Amino acid sequence: MLDEAAPRQSFTDKHRKVLLGLLAVAIFLAAWQAVFLVVPFNKLFVSKPDLIWDALVKLIASGDLIRDLAISAVPFVYGFGAAVVVGVALGIVMGWRERVSYALDPIMTIFYASPLVALAPLVIVFFGVGVSGKAIIIFVLSVFPFIFNAQAGVRAVDRLLINVVRSMGGTERDLYLKVIVPSVLPYIVAGARIAVGRGLIGILVGEFFAASEGIGYAIARFGDLFALDRMFACIFAIMVIAVVLTEGIRWAERAAFPWRAGQ
Amino acid sequence: MGGARGVPVAGRTMTDARALETGVAPAADPGAPGRSLWHRLEPTILGTTSIVVLLVVWELLPRLITVSAGTKLFFTTPSQIAGTLWRLFATGSIWTPLGVSASGFALGLSLSIVVGLPLGVLIGRSRTLNAMLDPFITAFNATPRLVFLPLLMLWFGLGLEMKVVIVFIGALFPILINTYEGVRNADKTLINVVRSFGASEWDIARLVVVPNAMPYIVAGLRLAIGRAVLGVVVAEFFGSESGLGVMMVQAAGRYQVDVVFSGLIVFAVLSLAMTAMVQVLESRLTRWRPQRAGEE
Incomplete structure (x- = not known):
């Protein structure tokens, strides 16, 4: 089963990987379901795949799940959107102007090293339990990947290419469209992939703390109600969303910037 | 394909560069x-x-502009924070919560190393195992572990166990994935040489694969420290009886903003100190390594 030679992967090889993965998931679910044939089942403490599936179907059919997700999506969109705009702008300036980066690097490092989630209670107390408080938490958590990656992207722009474009009589516009944007964008997208995960943490933190609706609130409430099947269904929904977002961005990276696929 | 999974390169360099410089x-x-x-x-x-x-x-700021009495409740100044920090340490009232948080952190992180390192080596060496575990690793790595918090509170209560588990889940994946990447990048020639001399799979891991993967593992460890600190904070915010995070939440509820910031600073200093320690460890462990440029 060792693959020292690592020959180029044929189609069947890739297929094999997917099949093995599906098999493992199937085994896991079957084992989970089967274990309660032996172990006494206590639905206040654990759940089973079939019950979770029923709960999920019910939650979707009644529209509760969709409604909770839609409610949580609003602060996410605001916070994440602001993080993109502010983070990319700041990162580009820091990458382009050496002095700015000298001045801001230490502060950013300090902020990034601090567990900023710790400010969440303060933010909630200050801005209330509405959309704005959550959006701010999400913004604070997801802005740093954009700053650092945009900065790294600008630093990585090949000066030679800039000079070539200039020598050939290219305009500023050519410079931006043909050199700078193509080389910075992959970094920003890579940053977005990290930021998505942190943004999701932001939603959950905000809603666990103080909310009356939303997916994080739903999970916490079902937990309090010992409704484990419904809680697992919501957890599963979050997992699916997280995987779709992260892997979706990864797929987009590979499709849009194939020259970076090796990384 | 495996190279693209999990801890992304750009993210890793970002964290590496940031945490230390x-x-x-x-x-x-x-x-x-x-x-x-x-x-x-x-x-x-x-x-x-x-x-x-x-x-x-x-x-x-508060001297230049007049803040309303309401806003003043939420406002603090660096001098106040410094004073509070000093008081917390001088009276010794910070040691108990800090100890509680630190033990959750240390146990969870150790557990994630003990599990993550061997598992990373295994999935790096066996393609079948990698294919089978890949869906789980991808799913759990992408999902914020915070969603499991209410569940873990039900299962493990509000004590140390819950904290250890949440730290463990968070810190496991950076270590696991980076070990895997490092193992995948091991020099095939070296492996073949060692095997020609009759080495077992255990010898290969011990002599070639793990030493080679060390820089990756250390990078993973750095990420893991950050996540572990976050895990402690989050666990203590939502479901714990004691700890630094609990102290901070209670302080926020009482509008003691200076105490919240003091806790934040203690957490930040701790995670910076841990990261610096890992860097020292790294230079110790990789001292034998020839200059990168001179290799091959």
């Missing part, structure tokens, strides 16, 4: 030799100045 900016050498003193010190001076300016403005 406090102060001196990386691009300090373009102005190389014959530059003046000012040019050499410029990054440090500018960096320090900006921090000082930030602190001074923050300190003077």
Whole structure:
């Protein structure tokens, strides 16, 4: 089963990987379901795949799940959107102007090293339990990947290419469209992939703390109600969303910037 | 394909560079030799100045503009924070919560190393195992572990176990995935040589694969530390009886903003110190390594 030679992967090889993965998931679910044939089942403490599936179907059919997700999506969109705009702008300036980066690097490092989630209670107390408080938490958590990656992207722009474009009589516009944007964008997208995960943490933190609706609130409430099947269904929904977002961005990276696929 | 999974390269470099370079900016050498003193010190001076300016403005803010009584409740100044921090340490009231948090952190992180390292080596060496575990690793790595918190509270209660588990889940994946990447990148020739001399799979892991993967593992460890600290904070915010995070939440509820910031600073200093320790460890462990450029 060792693959020292690592020959180029044929189609069947890739297929094999997917099949093995599906098999493992199937085994896991079957084992989970089967274990309660032996172990006494206590639905206040654990759940089973079939019950979770029923709960999920019910939650979707009644529209509760969709409604909770839609409610949580609003602060996410605001916070994440602001993080993109502010983070990319700041990162580009820091990458382009050496002095700015000298001045801001230490502060950013300090902020990034601090567990900023710790400010969440303060933010909630200050801005209330509405959309704005959550959006701010999400913004604070997801802005740093954009700053650092945009900065790294600008630093990585090949000066030679800039000079070539200039020598050939290219305009500023050519410079931006043909050199700078193509080389910075992959970094920003890579940053977005990290930021998505942190943004999701932001939603959950905000809603666990103080909310009356939303997916994080739903999970916490079902937990309090010992409704484990419904809680697992919501957890599963979050997992699916997280995987779709992260892997979706990864797929987009590979499709849009194939020259970076090796990384 | 495996190379693209999990801890992304850009993210890793980001974290690596950030966690350690406090102060001196990386691009300090373009102005190389014959530059003046000012040019050499410029990054440090500018960096320090900006921090000082930030602190001074923050300190003077309530004196320059009149804040309403309501806002004053939420406001604190650096001098107040410093005073509170001093008081917390001087009276010793911080040690108990800090100890509780630290034990959750240490146990969870150790557990994630004990599990993550061997598992990373295994999935790096066996393609079947990798294919089978891949869906789980991808799913759990992408999902914020916070969603499991209510469940873990039900299962493990509000004590140390819950904290250890949440730290463990968070710290496991950076270590696991980085070990895997490092193992995948091991020199095939070296493996073949060792095997030709009759080495077992255990010998290969011990002699070639793990030493080679060390830089990856250490990078993973750094990420894991950050996540572990976050795990402690989050676990204590939502479901714990004691700890630094609990102290902070209670303080926020009482509008003791200075205490919240003090806790934040303690957490930040701890995670910076841990990261610095890992860096020392890394240079110890990789001292035998020849210069990168001279390799091959």
